[in-house]
Each structure stands twice: as C-alpha cells, then as structure tokens.
Amino acid sequence: MLNIVLFGPPGAGKGTQSQKLIARYNLVHLSTGDLLRSQIAQGTELGLRAKKLMDEGLLVPDEVVIGMIESQLASNTTAAGFIFDGFPRTVPQAESLDALMQRYDTGVSCMIALEVAEEELVSRLLERGKTSNRIDDQDEAKIRKRVTVYNTETAQVAGFYAAQQKFHALNGIGAIEDIFQQICTIIDQHQAATTEDTRQATDEVKA
Numbered sequence: 001m002l003n004i005v006l007f008g009p010p011g012a013g014k015g016t017q018s019q020k021l022i023a024r025y026n027l028v029h030l031s032t033g034d035l036l037r038s039q040i041a042q043g044t045e046l047g048l049r050a051k052k053l054m055d056e057g058l059l060v061p062d063e064v065v066i067g068m069i070e071s072q073l074a075s076n077t078t079a080a081g082f083i084f085d086g087f088p089r090t091v092p093q094a095e096s097l098d099a100l101m102q103r104y105d106t107g108v109s110c111m112i113a114l115e116v117a118e119e120e121l122v123s124r125l126l127e128r129g130k131t132s133n134r135i136d137d138q139d140e141a142k143i144r145k146r147v148t149v150y151n152t153e154t155a156q157v158a159g160f161y162a163a164q165q166k167f168h169a170l171n172g173i174g175a176i177e178d179i180f181q182q183i184c185t186i187i188d189q190h191q192a193a194t195t196e197d198t199r200q201a202t203d204e205v206k207a
C-alpha cells in the first residue's frame with residue numbers, strides 16, 4: 001500500500017495537491033478537516049462540539065479525529081492506499097496512526113511537508129475565505145491563531161517521521177504543477193526503493 005501523509009500549515013496547499021495525488025496514484029483522500037466539516041453539515045453531536053473549537057482555530061481532541069480515521073480505514077479495506085491530509089496533527093495522533101496501520105499490515109510510506117512562510121499563508125487563506133464559506137478563513141486573527149497552533153502543537157510531528165527516515169520537505173511556494181511534480185518524484189523514488197527491497201528479499205528466499 002502507498003500511504004502518504006501530506007503535511008504543512010493551513011494554506012500550504014495540502015488540499016490542492018491531495019486532489020492531484022489521488023488521481024495519479026488511485027488513493028483514498030482522508031482529510032480530517034473535511035470529515036469534521038461533514039459532521040457539522042449533518043448537525044451531529046460530534047460536529048457541534050468540534051465546530052466551536054474549529055471556529056476558534058483550536059485543535060479538536062485527539063480521540064475524536066483518531067476515531068474518525070479508524071472508521072474510515074475500516075470502511076476502505078480494499079483501497080490501494082491513503083493520502084492523509086491535515087492528520088496527524090499531534091504526536092499522539094501519529095502514534096495512533098502507526099498502531100492503526102499495523103492492524104492492516106501496512107504503515108505510513110512517507111510524509112511530505114509543504115513549507116510556506118506565515119505572510120503567504122495569511123494572504124492565501126484570506127483569499128480562500130472570500131469564497132470558501134469557512135469562518136476560520138475569514139478573520140486574520142483566527143488564521144494567525146491556526147498558524148501558531150501549527151507551530152506549537154503540530155510542527156513536532158515532522159520529527160516523529162524524521163526519526164523513522166520518512167520525512168521529506170518541499171518549498172510550497174511556486175506553481176501548483178511544479179510542486180506536484182516534486183511530490184511525485186519523492187513518491188516514485190519511495191516506490192522504486194520498496195520494489196527493490198521486495199526483489200532482494202525474494203532473491204534471498206530463493207537462494
């Protein structure tokens with residue numbers, strides 16, 4: 001399976017690149033932000049509780065998002081792989097994702113981080129807020145709060161994957177297509193290395 005964690009602050013381009021990646025690699029897109037907004041739209045109890053935090057730019061509790069990912073994995077057992085967008089956002093979420101993936105005899109293939117400076121993020125999100133209907137994109141103070149939450153609570157997740165030699169960073173400023181090609185290069189190199197490992201293991205068994 002190919003399981004990609006697409007990482008980066010709000011406004012880095014994760015959603016845009018996810019759409020292109022799912023088409024190229026036939027992956028299931030799991031965005032915890034989208035899953036939470038769908039709960040809000042359905043008016044569920046979980047959605048109501050999450051909305052208050054989301055509107056303030058704060059993180060929803062780990063157990064809520066982990067539970068959502070768990071049920072998505074359980075209902076997509078035939079998927080060729082997943083692209084995780086906006087998850088994991090804390091180290092406990094990353095640890096839980098590893099444990100969940102192990103249940104399916106798989107794991108995170110690599111994390112790709114899109115790096116974008118704060119002023120660019122603020123201007124991108126304010127622009128998106130004109131059409132997205134997202135309250136959290138319409139107020140500069142809330143946007144800056146989300147970036148601060150990213151820097152204080154989420155950025156350390158990069159270290160979690162770096163320790164597993166799975167971390168790759170890219171400049172997230174540039175043409176969408178150029179950034180997409182750079183992401184594909186990382187994924188294709190990962191897949192080539194995995195295929196080579198499998199071939200060597202098969203040769204060893206035969207020898």
Ligand code: AMP
Nearest residue numbers: 032033053054058059060065086087089
């Ligand atoms: P996003 O669409 O990824 O920008 O997420 C929108 C909001 O949903 C965030 O500001 C958080 O309030 C909440 N959220 C999304 N994903 C997570 C997550 N993995 N952990 C905690 N909160 C999340």
